Amino acid sequence: MKKDNYTSAIVISVILHLVLVAALIWGTDFSLSEPKPMGSMVQAVVIDPQLIQQQAQEIRQQREAASRAEQERLEKLRKQSEQLEQNRRTAEEQVRKLKEEKARAEKAAREAEKQQQLEQERVRKEQEKLRREKELAVKAEAERKKKQADLERIEQERQAKQAAIEKAEQERLAREKAAQEAKVAAEKAEQRRLAEEKAAKEAQEKARKEKQRLEQLERERKEQEAALGDIFAGLETESAQNSVAKQKHIASETDRYGAIYKQLITQNLLVEDSFRGKSCKVSLRLLPTGSGAILRDVTAKEGDSRLCAATKRAVAQVSSFPLPSDPDVVAEVKDIILTVTPEL
Numbered sequence: 001m002k003k004d005n006y007t008s009a010i011v012i013s014v015i016l017h018l019v020l021v022a023a024l025i026w027g028t029d030f031s032l033s034e035p036k037p038m039g040s041m042v043q044a045v046v047i048d049p050q051l052i053q054q055q056a057q058e059i060r061q062q063r064e065a066a067s068r069a070e071q072e073r074l075e076k077l078r079k080q081s082e083q084l085e086q087n088r089r090t091a092e093e094q095v096r097k098l099k100e101e102k103a104r105a106e107k108a109a110r111e112a113e114k115q116q117q118l119e120q121e122r123v124r125k126e127q128e129k130l131r132r133e134k135e136l137a138v139k140a141e142a143e144r145k146k147k148q149a150d151l152e153r154i155e156q157e158r159q160a161k162q163a164a165i166e167k168a169e170q171e172r173l174a175r176e177k178a179a180q181e182a183k184v185a186a187e188k189a190e191q192r193r194l195a196e197e198k199a200a201k202e203a204q205e206k207a208r209k210e211k212q213r214l215e216q217l218e219r220e221r222k223e224q225e226a227a228l229g230d231i232f233a234g235l236e237t238e239s240a241q242n243s244v245a246k247q248k249h250i251a252s253e254t255d256r257y258g259a260i261y262k263q264l265i266t267q268n269l270l271v272e273d274s275f276r277g278k279s280c281k282v283s284l285r286l287l288p289t290g291s292g293a294i295l296r297d298v299t300a301k302e303g304d305s306r307l308c309a310a311t312k313r314a315v316a317q318v319s320s321f322p323l324p325s326d327p328d329v330v331a332e333v334k335d336i337i338l339t340v341t342p343e344l
Helices: 002-027 049-143 145-234 239-268 305-316 327-333
Strands: 280-288 292-303 335-340
Touching: 049 145, 145 239, 239 305, 239 327, 239 335, 280 305, 292 305, 292 335, 327 335
Parallel strands: none
Antiparallel strands: 280 292, 280 335
């Protein structure tokens, strides 16, 4: 049916293009103007064959271009239609598979429920049978005291059947326990997933706050630098005050880069619940390599052993530590002691 539609569309398009070309040819003025008498003057009309040939060539080219464009359009529509049909078949196949899986799951559930009902019915009948047998045994005891041996045999059979029932009950309870444990395990897995999502969100929030804090430190540093610039400009002769301001600048920059280093470390730190409320003090020795530095050595000074081990691993994962441009500050931060406190 689709092939017939495409064929009909092509035929209609060709007919329309032929009509268009015929109209163009018909509208082209190939007639010669009749000479009109103008006194004794005679006016001749010269026909340019090359112009006529050029116009015909242009008409053919336009027709061929229109035909090619129409073919390309139809081919594009055909490919789009085939792609849509393929997508539809793929979607239908996925729906069919999902329906089959659902049907199999529902069938399995119905079968399990049916087996459980059959098992319950069997146990009920067995219990009823045992009840009747016990009544018969009691009657036999009252009515036929001489057949004590038979009664003992019946009692033994009853006990055996009761043991079988108890075993079946224990197996049923074991199955229920296993199902409950599986459910609890699934709930714990879901809780872990939710906890991990929460931890990820908290880590993002922590990173955002740390970024804001670092930006605030940067603003304060710039303000301090501006203030120091004013101080140095006005107090060039006061060496003692300059020295104090320089030391403050070095301390401020050291704190700022220490905060940056802690941020780089905490980004790689694998946090555990047991780290809550604990900290670790580590000593970093850095080797300058230009604008940055690499880790030469890290030593845990004090703190929780597990947290310190995790902190040392996180420090080792930092590929490069940024360095300030001031050599005096570099001298301070290349041997620096940091206190890492996970935020949980």
